[in-house]
Amino acid sequence: MxxxxxxxxxxxxxxxxxxxxxxxxxxxxxxxxxxxxxxxxxxxxxxxxxxxxxxxxxxxxxxxxxxxxxNKDRIGDQLASFLRDNFLIPRVVARRMSRLDLASAAGRWLANPTAGSKRLTRGTSRLAVEVLQSLDQERLGGMIRGAMVQQVRRIDLAPVLGRALQAAIAENRHLPILEGIIRWAGRVLEANETVVRAMVHDRAGSILRWTGLDETLSNKIIDGLNKMIADMAADPDHPLRGKAEEGLTSLAADLQNDPAMRGKIEALKTELLENPAMQDWINGLWEQARAAMLRIARDPERMLAGGVGDALKQLGQTLQQDVRLQRTINRFVRRAAVGAAADYGDTIVKLVSETVHSWxxxxxxxxxxxxxxxxxxxxxxxxxxxxxxxxxxxxxxxxxx
Structure with missing residues (x-):
C-alpha cells in the first residue's frame, strides 16, 4: 500500500x-x-x-x-492508565463479569465437547502438555510432597480413626476385617507349626522329651489353636469374637478420648511421615498423577470417550440444569476475577508502563x-x-x- x-x-x-x-x-x-x-x-x-x-x-x-x-514514555503511561481505568478497576470487572454465564457455557461444552471447537480442544491440550512438561519436576515434586505432608500433619488423626472405627462397628462394616484377621491367623499358624513344635520341645523337660510327650503336647496345642480359629470363623457369636469386638469398641473410644493413645498415634504418624520410604512413595504418587495427566492431555478425545468423559458429560448436564450451582460457580469466578483485579491490577498496569518505557x-x-x-x-x-x-x-x- x-x-x-x-x-x-x-x-x-x-x-x-x-x-x-x-x-x-x-x-x-x-x-x-x-x-x-x-x-x-x-x-x-x-x-x-x-x-x-x-x-x-x-x-x-x-x-x-x-x-x-x-512521546513513547507518555504513551505508555497513558495506555497503562487507560487499562487501569477501563478494565482493571474491581467494580468495572464485577460489572462486566456479571453479564457472563461461564457456568452454563462450560456445561454446554462438557455435555457435548465434540460439538464445540476442535481447535479449542487441541489448543487446550497442547497448552496443558507444555505446562506439565515445562514444570521443574524435582522442585514441584518436593512442593507437592511438602504440601501433602503439611496437610497430614495438621490432621488430628486419632479422633478421625476413632470415629471411623466406631461408625464401622455400628454398621457391622468391621466384620469382613475381623473375619480376614481370623483367616490370616489360621494361615500364620499353619505356616509356623514347626516353630511352635520347636518352642514346646525346647521348653519341655528332659523326661517329656525322652518319653516323646513333647510331640504329643505340641500336637494338642496346635490342634486346639486350629479348632479355636475354626470355631471363631464359623460361629459369629463366639466368645472370643465378642472379646475382639469389645476390644475394637474400647480402641475406638480411646482413640477419641485417651490423650495417651492420641499421643501414640501422633508419634506414629510423625515417624511414618519422616520415613524416606514414605516420602518416596508420595513422590511416586505425584509422578503417576503427572504421567496420567500427560496421557490425558495428549489424547483428549480418547479421554472424553472413556469413563472420565462420561463423568465430565454428567457434570456438564448438571451445570446446565442446576441453576443454584450455576449461580455459585459464576459468583466464585466473578469474585476471583474481582480479587485478581484488586490484588494484581496495579502490578499489571506497572508492567505495561515499564514494558513500553523499555522499548x-x-x-x-x-x-x-x-x-x-x-x-x-x-x-x-x-x-x-x-x-x-x-x-x-x-x-x-x-x-x-
Missing part, C-alpha cells in the same frame, strides 16, 4: 507535467492540470503528516515531527505502524484524491469569476 500511495503521487506528477506541456491545445486540460497539481499537494501534505507521526520526514529534524518516538524508539514505531497497517497509506491515497477534487473546484470557481 505504501508503493501504491507513492505510485499515485508519481502518476499525478506525470499527469501535471503532461497537462502543463499541452495546456493550450484544449480547455479541458486546465481542469486536468488543476486536479493533478492539487492532488500532488494533498499527497505530499498527507505523506508529511503520516511520516511526522513516526519519524523525521527525509531525516530532517523538523520541529514537532517523530511525535510517537519522542527503544524504533521498536515502538515499527509496532504501532504495523498495528495501524494499511490505513496510514489510505490516508495518503485519500489526500491525493481529495486534494485533486478541491483543485478542480477551485479551478472551476476561478473560471466562473
Amino acid at each position: 505504501r508503493r501504491v500511495a507513492t505510485g499515485l503521487l508519481i502518476a499525478m506528477a506525470a499527469v501535471f507535467l503532461i497537462a502543463r506541456a499541452l495546456h493550450g491545445q484544449h480547455p479541458a486540460l486546465g481542469f486536468v492540470q488543476a486536479f493533478a497539481e492539487a492532488a500532488m499537494v494533498g499527497a505530499l501534505a498527507d505523506w508529511f503528516a503520516v511520516t511526522a507521526l513516526f519519524r523525521h520526514p527525509l531525516g530532517l529534524p523538523i520541529p514537532h515531527t517523530a511525535i510517537i518516538p519522542r 527503544d524508539a524504533d521498536t515502538i514505531t515499527r509496532r504501532l505502524e504495523n498495528a495501524v497497517g494499511k490505513d496510514l497509506q489510505f490516508i495518503r491515497i485519500n489526500g491525493t484524491i481529495v486534494g485533486g477534487l478541491v483543485g478542480l473546484l477551485i479551478h472551476a470557481i476561478d473560471l466562473a469569476l
Whole structure:
C-alpha cells in the first residue's frame, strides 16, 4: 500500500507535467492540470503528516515531527492508565463479569465437547502438555510432597480413626476385617507349626522329651489353636469374637478420648511421615498423577470417550440444569476475577508502563505502524484524491469569476 500511495503521487506528477506541456491545445486540460497539481499537494501534505507521526520526514529534524518516538514514555503511561481505568478497576470487572454465564457455557461444552471447537480442544491440550512438561519436576515434586505432608500433619488423626472405627462397628462394616484377621491367623499358624513344635520341645523337660510327650503336647496345642480359629470363623457369636469386638469398641473410644493413645498415634504418624520410604512413595504418587495427566492431555478425545468423559458429560448436564450451582460457580469466578483485579491490577498496569518505557524508539514505531497497517497509506491515497477534487473546484470557481 505504501508503493501504491507513492505510485499515485508519481502518476499525478506525470499527469501535471503532461497537462502543463499541452495546456493550450484544449480547455479541458486546465481542469486536468488543476486536479493533478492539487492532488500532488494533498499527497505530499498527507505523506508529511503520516511520516511526522513516526519519524523525521527525509531525516530532517523538523520541529514537532517523530511525535510517537519522542512521546513513547507518555504513551505508555497513558495506555497503562487507560487499562487501569477501563478494565482493571474491581467494580468495572464485577460489572462486566456479571453479564457472563461461564457456568452454563462450560456445561454446554462438557455435555457435548465434540460439538464445540476442535481447535479449542487441541489448543487446550497442547497448552496443558507444555505446562506439565515445562514444570521443574524435582522442585514441584518436593512442593507437592511438602504440601501433602503439611496437610497430614495438621490432621488430628486419632479422633478421625476413632470415629471411623466406631461408625464401622455400628454398621457391622468391621466384620469382613475381623473375619480376614481370623483367616490370616489360621494361615500364620499353619505356616509356623514347626516353630511352635520347636518352642514346646525346647521348653519341655528332659523326661517329656525322652518319653516323646513333647510331640504329643505340641500336637494338642496346635490342634486346639486350629479348632479355636475354626470355631471363631464359623460361629459369629463366639466368645472370643465378642472379646475382639469389645476390644475394637474400647480402641475406638480411646482413640477419641485417651490423650495417651492420641499421643501414640501422633508419634506414629510423625515417624511414618519422616520415613524416606514414605516420602518416596508420595513422590511416586505425584509422578503417576503427572504421567496420567500427560496421557490425558495428549489424547483428549480418547479421554472424553472413556469413563472420565462420561463423568465430565454428567457434570456438564448438571451445570446446565442446576441453576443454584450455576449461580455459585459464576459468583466464585466473578469474585476471583474481582480479587485478581484488586490484588494484581496495579502490578499489571506497572508492567505495561515499564514494558513500553523499555522499548527503544524504533521498536515502538515499527509496532504501532504495523498495528495501524494499511490505513496510514489510505490516508495518503485519500489526500491525493481529495486534494485533486478541491483543485478542480477551485479551478472551476476561478473560471466562473
